[in-house]
Amino acid sequence: xxxxxxxxxxxxxxxxxxxxxxxxxxxxxxxxxxxxxxxxxxxxxxxxxxxxxxxxxxxxxxxxxxxxxxxxxxxxxxxxxxxxxxxxxxxxxxxxxxxxxxxxxxxxxxxxxxxxxxxxxxxxxxxxxxxxxxxxxxxxxxxxxxxxxxxxxxxxxxxxxxxxxxxxxxxxxxxxxxxxxxxxxxxxxxxxxxxxxxxxxxxxxxxxxxxxxxxxxxxxxxxxxxxxxxxxxxxxxxxxxxxxxxxxxxxxxxxxxxxxxxxxxxxxxxxxxxxxxxxxxxxxxxxxxxxxxxxxxxxxxxxxxxxxxxxxxxxxxxxxxxxxxxxxxxxxxxxxxxxxxxxxxxxxxxxxxxxxxxxxxxxxxxxxxxxxxxxxxxxxxxxxxxxxxxxxxxxxxxxxxxxxxxxxxxxxxxxxxxxxxxxxxxxxxxxxxxxxxxxxxxxxxxxxxxxxxxxxxxxxxxxxxxxxxxxxxxxxxxxxxxxxxxxxxxxxxxxxxxxxxxxxxxxxxxxxxxxxxxxxxxxxxxxxxxxxxxxxxxxxxxxxxxxxxxxxxxxxxxxxxxxxxxxxxxxxxxxxxxxxxxxxxxxxxxxxxxxxxxxxxxxxxxxxxxxxxxxxxxxxxxxxxxxxxxxxxxxxxxxxxxxxxxxxxxxxxxxxxxxxxxxxxxxxxxxxxxxxxxxxxxxxxxxxxxxxxxxxxxxxxxxxxxxxxxxxxxxxxxxxxxxxxxxxxxxxxxxxxxxxxxxxxxxxxxxxxxxxxxxxxxxxxxxxxxxxxxxxxxxxxxxxxxxxxxxxxxxxxxxxxxxxxxxxxxxxxxxxxxxxxxxxxxxxxxxxxxxxxxxxxxxxxxxxxxxxxxxxxxxxxxxxxxxxxxxxxxx
RNA sequence: GAAGGCGUAGCUCAGCUGGUUAGAGUACCUGCUUGACAUGCAGGGGGUCGGUGGUUCAAGUCCACUCGUCUUCACCA
Numbered sequence: 001x002x003x004x005x006x007x008x009x010x011x012x013x014x015x016x017x018x019x020x021x022x023x024x025x026x027x028x029x030x031x032x033x034x035x036x037x038x039x040x041x042x043x044x045x046x047x048x049x050x051x052x053x054x055x056x057x058x059x060x061x062x063x064x065x066x067x068x069x070x071x072x073x074x075x076x077x078x079x080x081x082x083x084x085x086x087x088x089x090x091x092x093x094x095x096x097x098x099x100x101x102x103x104x105x106x107x108x109x110x111x112x113x114x115x116x117x118x119x120x121x122x123x124x125x126x127x128x129x130x131x132x133x134x135x136x137x138x139x140x141x142x143x144x145x146x147x148x149x150x151x152x153x154x155x156x157x158x159x160x161x162x163x164x165x166x167x168x169x170x171x172x173x174x175x176x177x178x179x180x181x182x183x184x185x186x187x188x189x190x191x192x193x194x195x196x197x198x199x200x201x202x203x204x205x206x207x208x209x210x211x212x213x214x215x216x217x218x219x220x221x222x223x224x225x226x227x228x229x230x231x232x233x234x235x236x237x238x239x240x241x242x243x244x245x246x247x248x249x250x251x252x253x254x255x256x257x258x259x260x261x262x263x264x265x266x267x268x269x270x271x272x273x274x275x276x277x278x279x280x281x282x283x284x285x286x287x288x289x290x291x292x293x294x295x296x297x298x299x300x301x302x303x304x305x306x307x308x309x310x311x312x313x314x315x316x317x318x319x320x321x322x323x324x325x326x327x328x329x330x331x332x333x334x335x336x337x338x339x340x341x342x343x344x345x346x347x348x349x350x351x352x353x354x355x356x357x358x359x360x361x362x363x364x365x366x367x368x369x370x371x372x373x374x375x376x377x378x379x380x381x382x383x384x385x386x387x388x389x390x391x392x393x394x395x396x397x398x399x400x401x402x403x404x405x406x407x408x409x410x411x412x413x414x415x416x417x418x419x420x421x422x423x424x425x426x427x428x429x430x431x432x433x434x435x436x437x438x439x440x441x442x443x444x445x446x447x448x449x450x451x452x453x454x455x456x457x458x459x460x461x462x463x464x465x466x467x468x469x470x471x472x473x474x475x476x477x478x479x480x481x482x483x484x485x486x487x488x489x490x491x492x493x494x495x496x497x498x499x500x501x502x503x504x505x506x507x508x509x510x511x512x513x514x515x516x517x518x519x520x521x522x523x524x525x526x527x528x529x530x531x532x533x534x535x536x537x538x539x540x541x542x543x544x545x546x547x548x549x550x551x552x553x554x555x556x557x558x559x560x561x562x563x564x565x566x567x568x569x570x571x572x573x574x575x576x577x578x579x580x581x582x583x584x585x586x587x588x589x590x591x592x593x594x595x596x597x598x599x600x601x602x603x604x605x606x607x608x609x610x611x612x613x614x615x616x617x618x619x620x621x622x623x624x625x626x627x628x629x630x631x632x633x634x635x636x637x638x639x640x641x642x643x644x645x646x647x648x649x650x651x652x653x654x655x656x657x658x659x660x661x662x663x664x665x666x667x668x669x670x671x672x673x674x675x676x677x678x679x680x681x682x683x684x685x686x687x688x689x690x691x692x693x694x695x696x697x698x699x700x701x702x703x704x705x706x707x708x709x710x711x712x713x714x715x716x717x718x719x720x721x722x723x724x725x726x727x728x729x730x731x732x733x734x735x736x737x738x739x740x741x742x743x744x745x746x747x748x749x750x751x752x753x754x755x756x757x758x759x760x761x762x763x764x765x766x767x768x769x770x771x772x773x774x775x776x777x778x779x780x781x782x783x784x785x786x787x788x789x790x791x792x793x794x795x796x797x798x799x800x801x802x803x804x805x806x807x808x809x810x811x812x813x814x815x816x817x818x819x820x821x822x823x824x825x826x827x828x829x830x831x832x833x834x835x836x837x838x839x840x841x842x843x844x845x846x847x848x849x850x851x852x853x854x855x856x857x858x859x860x861x862x863x864x865x866x867x868x869x870x871x872x873x874x875x
Numbered sequence: 876g877a878a879g880g881c882g883u884a885g886c887u888c889a890g891c892u893g894g895u896u897a898g899a900g901u902a903c904c905u906g907c908u909u910g911a912c913a914u915g916c917a918g919g920g921g922g923u924c925g926g927u928g929g930u931u932c933a934a935g936u937c938c939a940c941u942c943g944u945c946u947u948c949a950c951c952a
C-alpha cells in the first residue's frame with residue numbers, strides 16, 4: 001500500500017521513520033562481495049564526547065552524497081563510522097567537571113579511578129554524536145562502528161608502535177618540545193598555533209670576565225630564560241666580535257661563567273649580533289648547545305615556574321620571574337634598553353596558553369624516511385587531492401617535516417607499550433603486557449606513564465577499522481579506501497599521518513582521493529566558535545527546516561575547498577526547493593491513480609514534442625550529473641539538478657502538459673507516463689543529496705523498486721536523441737515567453753481563460769508548431785483560432801503558468817513605439833552576428849558547431865527584422 | 876620571509892579544459908489568493924567580472940604587473 005503524501009511538506013514528520021526504515025532493511029550494511037566493486041569511505045571520527053557542529057554536518061553530508069551515489073551505481077559501498085577518544089580535549093573536559101562538581105583534581109583520584117570516570121563519561125555521551133549523525137541521514141554501516149580506543153584499534157596501535165620501534169623509526173630522546181603548562185603535557189609542532197603578540201626586546205649586557213667595563217650586549221624577548229644561559233654566540237665572520245670568541249662572560253644575577261662561542265647560526269645583521277644561548281629553552285639554542293658541548297640547564301618546571309636551578313627566583317611563575325629579573329637587571333645596571341617588539345608566540349591549540357619550548361625526554365617518530373614515501377605516493381598520483389591545490393600544501397609540509405613528538409603526559413589515551421625494569425633498568429617494548437623482565441627476570445616492572453598523541457591512533461584509522469593487523473576479509477576487500485573527505489584544517493594533523501602510516505604498515509596509500517572542503521563560517525565570515533557564541537546548531541536547523549534542506553545548503557553555493565558562510569536564508573531557500581519537489585510529486589499523484597509502475601512505461605514511439613524535450617533534458621542531465629559527481633563537483637551537480645527540476649520540469653513541462661491531463665484519455669496517460677518516468681529519474685538523481693524527501697515521495701509513487709536508495713542511479717542513454725524536437729520546443733517556449741511579456745506590457749489582467757491576438761512576428765515560433773496549438777485546442781474550454789490574415793492567432797489555455805492574455809484593443813502609437821524598439825534591438829543583434837561571421841579569424845579557427853550556431857542566428861535575426869518591419873508597415 | 880585563496884548584481888556566492896546576449900539564491904519594484912506549491916506564479920530594475928597591460932579570431936576564464944583582503948607555513952635571539 002503506497003503512502004499518501006501529506007498536503008504540506010513537513011520534514012520533521014517523516015525523516016525519523018524513513019531513517020528507521022533504512023536501518024530495519026539493513027541498506028547501510030556492506031559485506032565483502034567479489035561480484036561487486038567496493039567503494040569505501042572512513043569517517044573522520046568526531047570526538048566521542050563532542051556535539052555535532054556545522055563542520056561535521058558539511059563533512060558528513062559530502063560523504064553521504066558520495067556513498068549513496070556509488071551505492072546506487074551498484075558499487076559495494078561501505079561507510080565506516082566511529083569516534084575518536086580525543087586525548088587532551090576529553091581529559092580536560094572530564095577534569096573540569098570533576099573540579100566543578102566535586103572539587104577534585106585527577107591526582108586526587110589517581111590514574112585508575114580517573115580513567116574509570118573518563119570511560120563513564122564516554123559511555124554516557126558516546127552515543128550522542130552518533131545519534132546526531134543519524135539525524136543528518138548518514139548512511140554509515142553502524143554494525144561496523146569503531147572507537148579509537150576499542151580493542152581492535154588498541155591492538156593496531158601497539159602493533160604499529162612496536163614495528164616502528166624495531167625499525168628504528170620510534171626513539172626516545174631528550175629534545176626541545178612544545179610544552180603546555182596548563183595542559184601539563186608535551187605537544188607536537190602541529191598542535192601549536194602562532195599569533196602575533198606585542199612584546200619587548202630587552203637589551204642586556206653581560207660583563208666580560210677579568211675585563212673592566214667590557215660588555216657583550218644581547219637582546220631577548222624572554223629575559224627569564226637567562227637563568228638557563230650557558231653561552232653567548234656570535235657569528236664566526238663577525239669582525240666586531242672575533243676577539244671575544246673563547247673569552248668568558250659573567251652571567252648577571254646568576255654569576256655563572258659562560259663562554260663566548262662562534263656559530264654560523266647567528267645572523268650578524270639582526271639585533272646586536274650576539275645571541276644568548278639557552279639550550280634547554282629554545283630549539284635553535286639546543287642545537288648550538290649540542291655543537292659546542294654546552295651545559296644544559298633547565299630552569300622551568302612542568303607548570304612553567306622557575307625550578308631549583310633558578311636560584312633566588314625559584315618558585316616564581318615565568319612571567320613573575322620575568323618582571324623581577326628585569327627589575328634586578330635594571331638595578332644592577334645591566335639593562336641597556338627596552339624596545340617594543342611584536343613577535344609570533346606559540347599557543348596551545350586546545351587551551352590557548354603560551355607554550356614553552358622546553359628540553360624534555362619524550363618519544364618521537366623519525367619522520368624523514370616515512371615522509372619520503374608519503375611524498376612519492378602523492379607525486380605519482382597514487383593518492384590525489386581534490387582540489388589539487390591542496391597537494392602543494394601537503395607536499396610543502398611533508399618535505400619540511402620534523403620528527404613527531406608522540407608522547408603526552410596525559411592519562412586518557414593509548415599508554416605507550418614500553419616497560420622498564422626497576423632492577424636492571426632494561427627497557428622492553430612489547431605488544432603484550434610485560435610483568436617479568438626478560439633480561440634479569442625481575443618482577444619489578446613499570447609501564448611507561450605517558451600516553452600517545454591522539455593522532456597516533458587516528459593515523460591508523462583507514463586500516464585499523466578494517467581489522468588490521470589481522471588479515472581480515474574486510475581489509476582485503478575494502479582497503480585501500482576510495483576517498484577521504486575532510487577539512488583543510490587537518491591536512492597536517494591527520495591526512496598526512498594517515499598517508500605515511502598506511503604506506504608504511506600496509507604498503508598502500510590509504511585512499512585514492514582526498515576531497516578537501518573549507519570551513520563553515522558564520523554569516524559575517526567569522527569562525528564559528530563556542531567562545532564567540534556564534535555557532536549555529538545543525539540540529540536546530542534540521543528541526544526547523546529538515547535535514548534535506550540543510551544538506552542542500554551545505555552542498556551548494558561555494559566552490560570546492562573554499563570556506564562558506566552560513567546564512568539561514570539559504571536554508572530557507574533550500575527548504576522551499578524541497579517543498580517544490582514535494583508539490584510536484586503531489587501534482588503527479590493527483591492524476592497517477594494506478595499503483596502499478598508498469599502502467600507508466602513510456603512508449604517512445606508515441607510522444608509529443610514536449611515529452612521528447614523533457615526526456616532528452618533528463619537524459620542529458622544524467623550525463624552531466626554523473627560527470628560532475630565523478631569529479632567530486634558536488635555543488636555543480638546539485639545546481640544542475642535544481643535547475644532542471646525547478647525550471648525545466650516544474651515551470652515548463654508540468655505546465656505544458658496540464659491541458660492534456662485535464663482532457664484525460666490517451667494523451668493524458670501518455671503525459672503521465674512521462675511525468676512518472678522522468679520524475680522517477682529525478683528522484684533517484686536527487687536522492688544522494690536529499691535522501692529523506694526523495695524516499696518519502698518514492699514510497700508514494702508508482703515506481704519500480706522498494707526504496708529509492710537501492711534503485712539504480714540514472715545513466716546516460718546514448719540512444720535517446722531528440723535534438724530537432726528540442727529545438728522546436730525552445731522556439732515554442734521563447735514565443736510563450738514573448739506572449740507573457742506582451743501581456744505584461746499591455747497590462748492585461750490574468751484570468752482563468754484568456755485570449756490573445758499575437759502579431760505576426762511574435763507568432764513565428766507558433767507557425768512551425770501547428771501541433772502544439774492543436775493540443776492546446778484539444779483541451780476542454782479551450783478555444784483555438786487559426787492564423788488570421790493579419791497574422792494574429794487566438795489562443796486560450798488552462799495551464800496556470802502559461803496564461804496567455806486577452807487583448808483586442810491595441811494602442812497603435814504604443815504598438816508602433818514598441819515594435820520600433822524591438823526592430824532596433826533585432827537590427828543591432830543582426831549586425832553583431834554579421835560582424836562575427838565576417839571575421840576571418842573566427843570563421844577559420846572557431847569550432848564548426850559554433851560557427852553553425854552563429855549562422856542559425858543570422859538567419860533568425862534576418863527573418864525577425866523582416867517580420868517586424870512588415871508588422872510595422874501593416875499598422 | 877614563503878606558499879595559497881578571495882575580489883563577479885545591494886548582499887551571499889556559482890561560473891569545469893577560453894566560445895551564444897555573464898548566472899543563481901536573496902533583497903528590492905510591478906502584477907497575480909489560477910484546480911501541485913504564497914515554502915507559490917509571472918515579469919522587472921541592477922554588473923565596463925578590483926585595476927593596467929599582454930596572448931588570442933575570441934578573456935570573468937590564460938600570462939605579467941598592480942591594489943585590496945583573508946589564510947596557512949616558516950621565522951632572528
